[in-house]
Amino acid sequence: MASLCMVLVGILYFSLCQCLLFSSTENIGDNLDWKVASRKILELEKLVKDQNDRISALEKRQPEAELKSQTEFIQKQNARISQLEARILELEAEGNANPVESSHLESHERVSESKQNDISSKRSSIRKSRLILQPTTLTVPTAPNEEVAFFAYFSSNLVTSGANHFILAFDNVITNVGNGYHHNSGTFIVPRSGLYVFTWTIRLNLGNRHTTELVVNNNVVNSIHLNPQSNIDGTCTGTAVVHVYQGDDVLVRTGSNYNSGFITSDAFGRSSFAGWMLH
Structure with missing residues (x-):
């Protein structure tokens, strides 16, 4: 392989x-x-x-x-x-x-x-x-006992063009204990194996609609959908508790269908992604 x-x-x-x-x-x-x-x-x-x-x-x-x-x-x-x-x-x-x-x-x-x-x-x-990207010989030291947590949000509205499986790269990082979250790709690479909580919030208005998914190693763990009317400004939040291993990928992306318009994020309400280790 x-x-x-x-x-x-x-x-x-x-x-x-x-x-x-x-x-x-x-x-x-x-x-x-x-x-x-x-x-x-x-x-x-x-x-x-x-x-x-x-x-x-x-x-x-x-x-x-x-x-x-x-x-x-x-x-x-x-x-x-x-x-x-x-x-x-x-x-x-x-x-x-x-x-x-x-x-x-x-x-x-x-x-x-x-x-x-x-x-x-x-x-x-x-x-x-x-x-x-060539194969590398890996060494496996003992993982230190340290906390892991991250929180990031969109600094401005995000235009997805209605694309399916569009990875949401939350660019404004507020917390990144353990340095597991990478804002360029929108991916959290698990630094320590354990039980984690992940949560994300999506804000939509003006008739925009989106399905978003929490994905762990290309496996959909949870999903949410929001389709506000033209005169409604609303948010939708998804949460999951999942055991992940060191090196696993965790990200949020748009779903396979029902995606249209942009995702809103401004001073009146942020679209965000967060996670932390329970134990």
């Missing part, structure tokens, strides 16, 4: 490099496709950072739970790879639907040396991230 995951990751990065090469030779500069590709690079860099955090957490993993965590990690990476591959195909389709005029090609030949160096730097970053 681990070898298959590494092969899939390699294919993903090779596909992304092809996408970047296409953008750099045919539509670089101020073109929208190139900007989208640049954003994807930044997302991958954030993903690499999260993987470093995951490796650190797995190094503290209890021996009896290590195999379970690695299997679930591979499943999540496969899902992530599929999402990124789909996005790359969309970018390639957009590029094919908007062929570059000959005048643009001449302009591309005059791309400054600084931009070319920037492209090389980004490709180097991708190659480094491949190495980081």
Whole structure:
């Protein structure tokens, strides 16, 4: 399974490099496709950072739970790879639907040396991230006896475009004891095995509607739905008590259907995500 995951990751990065090469030779500069590709690079860099955090957490993993965590990690990476591959195909389709005029090609030949160096730097970053994702020999020290708790909320309204299984990355972190919550990905990586309480609150108004789910290692633990009328401003809260293991992933995402509009979060009411360890 681990070898298959590494092969899939390699294919993903090779596909992304092809996408970047296409953008750099045919539509670089101020073109929208190139900007989208640049954003994807930044997302991958954030993903690499999260993987470093995951490796650190797995190094503290209890021996009896290590195999379970690695299997679930591979499943999540496969899902992530599929999402990124789909996005790359969309970018390639957009590029094919908007062929570059000959005048643009001449302009591309005059791309400054600084931009070319920037492209090389980004490709180097991708190659480094491949190495980081290679299998690592894990050590398993005894986990310290410390408290674990986190709380974060959206700093502003979040537009989900009605997407299904859209991960809600609560960006404004108020509490993060144990450093398990990662605001870039919206994922809580369990630092210590134990019994935890997780709760999330979603605020909606103006006819927006959403189903949201609490997910542990791609398994839906609990879900809530709110569909206020156009003149109603309301909130809905979900809670779960679940035993999780060190290295497990816990996140909130939109459901499989009944999603429309944006999620509200401002000074009058926050959409938030929190969790803490009972014992």
